[in-house]
Amino acid sequence: MAVPYNHREVETKWQKIWDDEKAFKTSDDYSKPKYYALVEFPYPSGQGLHVGHPRPYTALDIVARKRRMQGYNVLYPMGWDAFGLPTENYAIKNHIHPKIVTKNNVERFKGQLHSLGYSFDWDREINTTDPAYYKWTQWIFLKLFKAGLAYKTEMPINWCTSCKVGLANEEVVNGVCERCGSEVVRKVKSQWMLKITEYAEKLIEGLDTVDYIERVKVSQKNWIGKSQGAEVDFALTGREDKLRVYTTRPDTLFGATYMVLSPEHPLIDKYRDEIENWEEVAAYREMAARKSDFERTELSKEKTGVQIKGLSATNPVNQKEIPVWISDYVLMTYGTGAIMAVPAHDERDWEFAKKFDLPIVEVVSGSSVSVQEAVYSDVASGILVNSGFLDGLSVAEAKEKMISFLEEKKIGRRKTNYKLRDWVFSRQRYWGEPIPIVYCEKCGYVPLDESELPLELPEVESYMPTDNGESPLAAMADWVNTTCPCCKGQAKRETDTMPQWAGSSWYYLRYTDPHNNQALASKEALDYWLPVDWYNGGMEHTTLHLLYSRFWHRFLYDQKVVPCPEPYQKRTSHGMILGSNGEKMSKSRGNVVNPDDIVRDYGADTLRTYEMFIGAFDLSAIWSEDGVKGCRRFLERVWKLQELLTEGDGYSPELETKMHQTIKKVSSDFESLKYNTAIAAMMSLINDMYKRNAVTRGEYKTLLTLLNPVAPHITEELWQTAGYEGRIYQTVWPSYDESKTVESTIEVGVQVNGKMRTTITIPREEAKEAVIEKAKEALGDRLTGTVVKEIYVPGRIVNIVVK
Ligand code: ANZ
Ligand code: ZN
Secondary structure, three states: OOOOOOHHHHHHHHHHHHHHHOOOOOOOOOOOOEEEEEEOOOOOOOOOOOOOOHHHHHHHHHHHHHHHHOOOEEEOOOEEOOOOHHHHHHHHHHOOOHHHHHHHHHHHHHHHHHHOOOOOOHHHOEEOOOHHHHHHHHHHHHHHHHOOOEEEEEEEEEEEOOOOEEEOHHHEEOOEEOOOOOEEEEEEEEEEEEOHHHHHHHHHHHHHHOEEOHHHHHHHHHHHOEEEEEEEEEEEOOOOOEEEEEEOOHHHHHHOOEEEEOOOOHHHHHOHHHOOOHHHHHHHHHHHHOOOHHHHHOOOOOOOOEEEEEEEEEOOOOOOEEEEEEOOOOOOOOOOOEEEEOOOOOHHHHHHHHHHOOOOOOOEEOOOOOOOOOOOOOOOOOEEOOOHHHOOOEHHHHHHHHHHHHHHHOOEEEEEEEOOOOEEOOEOOOOOOEOOEEEEOOOEEEEOOHHHOOOOOOOOOOOOOOOOOOOHHHHOHHHHEEEOOOOOOEEEEOOOEOOOHHHHOOHHHHOOOOOOOOOOOOHHHHHHHOOEOEEEEEHHHOOHHHHHHHHHHHHHHHOOOOOOOOOEOEEEEEOOEEOOOOOEOOHHHOOOOOHHHHHHHOOHHHHHHHHHHOOOOOOOEEOOHHHHHHHHHHHHHHHHHHHHEEOOOOOOOOOHHHHHHHHHHHHHHOOOOOHHHHHHHHHHHHHHHHHHOOEEHHHHHHHHHHHOOOOHHHHHHHHHHHOOOOOHHHOOOOOOOHHHHOOOEEEEEEEEOOEEEEEEEEEOOOOHHHHHHHHHHHHHHHOOOOEEEEEEEOOOEEEEEEO
């Protein structure tokens, strides 16, 4: 009888041995084939590890462990994305330095990850808040600055009224702050920006060269939002200035019956004195300023606006004079901040025209109802009308013809736009990387010399954000006042810090050579390890983090810092783990499961197995304690199997096919996110072993090896107990023989005079005579009369003809 399975003993024992042996240390031997598996490093929050974390970590731990057994030098690292608001907010509330808060949270997280037996190479642990790390984040910023891709500008930003911080568009979800859920308003501030827009095209093209799951590619493309159309210049009646608009439908120019300026459009201030209804316009602008882009562009929102009296424009194709309005459905941050409105064929314009009683002129025909009744936006079958030289053309033809016309007359040009905006890179907070720039009255914005890096965060009295929107660093005169690196005169340091996205935009580079203080990583390390072979992360990071890091990487490639244009060869995403009531886990819903409890009561191996068995990896899954128990029972059965162990290094004839089939299935399922079916295959194999009531040493060894990546502790223990050589983590991944994966016996039907009577089981390659013999035996008394013919269709059917 085997000793009972005590997961606590087994797991602590092996975790200690693996640590002592540095079992999962990545080798610097660059002659071996490499494999770089990456999971998104966590934000070490005060809540500790969530049961959602182990899902992706276990999945790639499986891949990493399997690759080691296949002879690869594997890099599977872990670190901490530790700058950010929650830590800072906690620090403010509890009067503890964010550094200390971070340290405590990291310790807790690390302990939890350790208890789950992940094969991370802890010698490569990184932390974005470590000056030795953020030195290089700052270094990359300086490179961007020197390349003209970082600039400071006054711009309306999304301002969270509660966090008192500027947010990137991406951080505003449904009109509220992504982090705290409070109202977001617009506020004009001087901000550091990164010109990600300059990389829009490269970021689209790069997607053709990588192996990302389709929905990730699609969300990257949608986020970049490439749009093709034209810019058109309208004359402003009686003035020098032209009003330039962007349109995707230059074909509809004859149908433009009014213009709309965004409330922030600079022409409004310029003509302030000539605008007859200035009060009204100004009041409207103020109201618009309080809304987020999201609210402003929501289709269902009732349209609002004010006509600018004293300003009008001329439609350049028919010379008609048309009014100019302002409305908040036109954004300053897209195109030119102004539009030509074609109410017959644009839904927003149509609603606006209906509300304010503006003319609606049909220029594309094909609708069954009048454009006075409904907007007509079909571009596939519409034909141009009321449009002079465009009449009779299709929309596509008319677009081209109009663009040629505009270009010839020099009143317009072909233009591609992107939804993507430049990246707001300033945060008015303490707990982030200082921006290594100095402002000098004489020299402007001057970068620090590289030798001055890292520019460390100073110790401050208070990290409270200020009401006037300045960073707490601004209050530190000692730190702020400095000398200009350029003219040595008096200068001031930049007091904004970088957003949390900064440190995570390049962390995978640092893992390749984490202790280097001469470079962000050595050329040799980067050449060898890049690109990341497989990166798995949450669906919520497939727009921002993924795009930002691809942008930095592509920039570093152009700067010849990294050897390849794309950072990640393969990108997959996992589904969320929901509470047992099917809702997102949260404290307020009371459905949170703490992984520590599961590890304590059932073991890390059970938790790992369960999280892989819970359902299709890319879909969300509902937590079930019964499911956890089922996985525990499975491991108990694996444990008890040692009592059925018999001699023999090979496979028994009864199980041979099953063994080869299981190796094949598990090997390929581990590669294709089908962890659940891989585990099911192992469960089925074990059932067969119990049925046979014996398991050879060879079968047992293979089973343990296949299961090891999922449940590393129990398999290591059983390996040792059975007396196999070395450690299981050092063993070789089992191989299978394709020809042995097919059943060696088959079932064939037996007919008498063409009527099905019974079936027999025979060896696949059995000779005809033997098959007929067996068929007759099986028929017994049912075979009467004189046999006149015996037919065998190999592998399919026996037919005996009698008279
Ligand atoms: C005239 C027109 C006629 C338009 C028509 C559409 C249909 P995408 O595809 O998203 O690029 N637009 C341009 N700049 C805008 C801004 N700053 N704020 C809000 N709307 C803006 O959309 C481009 C279209 O959105 C442009 O083409 C413009 O309306 C509007 F039958 O021009 B269109
Ligand atoms: Zn200077």
